[in-house]
Amino acid sequence: METGIRVLTTADAAAFRSLRIEALRRHPEAFGASAEDAERIDAAGFAAGMPKQAPDAIFGAFAGDALVGMAGFFAHRPAKVRHKGAIWGVYVQAAARGQGIAGRLMQRAIAQARSAGLERLLLTVTVGNAAAQALYGRLGFLPYGIEQAALRLPDGRRIDEELRALDLRG
Numbered sequence: 032m033e034t035g036i037r038v039l040t041t042a043d044a045a046a047f048r049s050l051r052i053e054a055l056r057r058h059p060e061a062f063g064a065s066a067e068d069a070e071r072i073d074a075a076g077f078a079a080g081m082p083k084q085a086p087d088a089i090f091g092a093f094a095g096d097a098l099v100g101m102a103g104f105f106a107h108r109p110a111k112v113r114h115k116g117a118i119w120g121v122y123v124q125a126a127a128r129g130q131g132i133a134g135r136l137m138q139r140a141i142a143q144a145r146s147a148g149l150e151r152l153l154l155t156v157t158v159g160n161a162a163a164q165a166l167y168g169r170l171g172f173l174p175y176g177i178e179q180a181a182l183r184l185p186d187g188r189r190i191d192e193e194l195r196a197l198d199l200r201g
């Protein structure tokens with residue numbers, strides 16, 4: 032089935048909530064947020080927390096009516112950091128992986144950042160998350176550091192995160 036990509040609106044809040052909780056539940060080592068916290072927020076709460084102002088956006092990948100993937104993007108606002116933005120919450124359901132969906136979601140977010148005039152697009156990725164590191168590397172995000180023990184999971188595991196940036200100038 033053809034997968035279409037569009038910006039999520041508050042009308043998608045229930046689907047967004049369910050995909051986000053699935054991502055956090057299945058991949059606790061890949062995200063800073065926790066499934067337990069997300070589960071306490073209802074669909075209206077998710078709607079309230081969705082980006083309100085351009086260029087911030089959550090891009091969703093739809094197979095028919097079903098939301099199967101997402102990538103979030105926001106731009107910083109204060110004067111001295113507004114040349115920068117960040118990617119968050121990149122997730123594609125297991126059954127839909129390996130078809131380039133995350134790549135397409137990321138391309139949309141990168142295009143959004145570029146047309147907003149940003150110079151740098153930042154993200155973090157768990158050290159050892161080979162699929163995500165390959166994806167970001169292919170898109171030109173270069174590592175500039177490692178934050179050790181960036182996350183501490185409920186089971187006590189410490190997770191190191193790689194910091195990556197894409198230079199949007201030129």
Ligand SMILES: CC(C)(COP(=O)(O)OP(=O)(O)OC[C@H]1O[C@@H](n2cnc3c(N)ncnc32)[C@H](O)[C@@H]1OP(=O)(O)O)[C@@H](O)C(=O)NCCC(=O)NCCS
Binds near residue numbers: 155165
């Ligand atoms: C990372 C993720 C978003 C990729 O989604 P996807 O739609 O399958 O990604 P794409 O199909 O666009 O591209 C995946 C790339 O990773 C590669 N890849 C997949 N599994 C891999 C592995 N285990 N090791 C190395 N590379 C791998 C693919 O070959 C592909 O690269 P290519 O196009 O050069 O062949 C998805 O695996 C996912 O949701 N994982 C769990 C959550 C997560 O880790 N999110 C990222 C948080 S930073």
